[in-house]
Amino acid sequence: MATNHRQNCTKFTEDQLKILIKAFSQKPYPGYTIKQKLVLEITTEESRIYVWFQNGRVSHRVWKSSEPEEYLEARRDQDHPEERNQSGEDASVMPTSSRSHILITARRKNPYTDIDSRIKSPNLVLKSKI
Amino acid sequence: MATNHRQNCTKFTEDQLKILIKAFSQKPYPGYTIKQKLVLEITTEESRIYVWFQNGRVSHRVWKSSEPEEYLEARRDQDHPEERNQSGEDASVMPTSSRSHILITARRKNPYTDIDSRIKSPNLVLKSKI
DNA sequence: TTTTAATTTAATGAG
DNA sequence: CTCATTAAATTAAT
Numbered sequence: 001m002a003t004n005h006r007q008n009c010t011k012f013t014e015d016q017l018k019i020l021i022k023a024f025s026q027k028p029y030p031g032y033t034i035k036q037k038l039v040l041e042i043t044t045e046e047s048r049i050y051v052w053f054q055n056g057r058v059s060h061r062v063w064k065s066s067e068p069e070e071y072l073e074a075r076r077d078q079d080h081p082e083e084r085n086q087s088g089e090d091a092s093v094m095p096t097s098s099r100s101h102i103l104i105t106a107r108r109k110n111p112y113t114d115i116d117s118r119i120k121s122p123n124l125v126l127k128s129k130i
Numbered sequence: 131m132a133t134n135h136r137q138n139c140t141k142f143t144e145d146q147l148k149i150l151i152k153a154f155s156q157k158p159y160p161g162y163t164i165k166q167k168l169v170l171e172i173t174t175e176e177s178r179i180y181v182w183f184q185n186g187r188v189s190h191r192v193w194k195s196s197e198p199e200e201y202l203e204a205r206r207d208q209d210h211p212e213e214r215n216q217s218g219e220d221a222s223v224m225p226t227s228s229r230s231h232i233l234i235t236a237r238r239k240n241p242y243t244d245i246d247s248r249i250k251s252p253n254l255v256l257k258s259k260i
Numbered sequence: 261t262t263t264t265a266a267t268t269t270a271a272t273g274a275g
Numbered sequence: 276c277t278c279a280t281t282a283a284a285t286t287a288a289t
Contacts, residue, residue, distance in 0.1 A: 009270050009283045029276090051271060058278070139266045139287055181288060188261075 012052070016042040020049075024056050142182070146172040150179075154186050 012020065019042050023030060030038070035049050142150065149172050153160060160168070165179050 006271060006282055011270085011284075048270085052269095054276080055270065057276085136265060136288060141267075141287085178287085185287065 010044065010048050012042075012044075016044070020052055020056075024053065028053065028057055140174065140178050142172075142174075146174070150182055150186075154183065158183065158187055 019038065023034065023038055027034065030049075030053060035046055038049050039046050149168065153164060153168060157164065160179075160183060165176055168179050169176050
């Protein structure tokens with residue numbers, strides 16, 4: 001029980017999340033290539049990307065089961081399997097019964113400001129619409 | 131010890147937070163009138179407003195100590211003490227050394243979407259700036 | 261102010 | 276991979 005409990009809990013910034021969500025809405029099951037691109041883009045480890053997508057698929061987010069075709073289309077377009085053969089994680093095991101379609105339509109904002117030292121969020125300036 | 135442990139943990143929506151933050155930035159020590167206005171505006175109990183401002187003053191949020199004058203000005207303009215005399219919480223106890231000035235410049239977004247049943251967030255559509 | 265409780269989200273582990 | 280849980284981080288309430 002004295003095992004060190006857990007890796008530093010990654011806190012994605014708003015920008016990172018935007019990128020992740022965009023990628024997720026386009027393809028909830030990213031292939032190796034896409035994941036590597038994200039790794040470079042948001043500067044994190046692939047394992048974090050992996051975990052984030054996994055959690056993302058589970059219970060969060062909106063699944064509009066409106067147009068199954070689009071979803072299946074995204075699945076078919078999985079990734080170009082060119083340079084991916086070091087871990088058969090991609091097109092090998094895929095859920096078969098999913099006929100859902102993701103549609104990111106909204107987001108909840110967390111309007112706190114803290115540019116505190118403990119958080120490294122990238123401070124987005126809000127247009128004075130308040 | 132068998133007392134019911136806590137009131138339902140209020141979760142302010144984004145819109146409510148916007149209003150609260152605006153009010154907070156204008157006046158971190160709101161008077162009775164302002165608090166009542168907020169009660170009506172965001173439809174909650176005055177005790178929640180009270181607690182929120184208290185927590186707000188404690189450790190959250192950004193205090194830019196740039197222009198103390200503005201902050202002091204806001205303090206002077208406390209509230210019109212017309213109808214406020216039922217709980218001496220307002221202009222009575224005030225910190226004296228606060229020369230800070232609040233400036234809401236940024237906010238961290240929580241870009242998750244879940245229109246799940248457990249959450250009642252007000253789903254704000256994001257302009258496709260991604 | 262300090263501490264506690266409720267939520268949210270990232271990380272793990274079983275299947 | 277999915278599903279269920281655990282742990283960490285936030286935030287409201289005391």
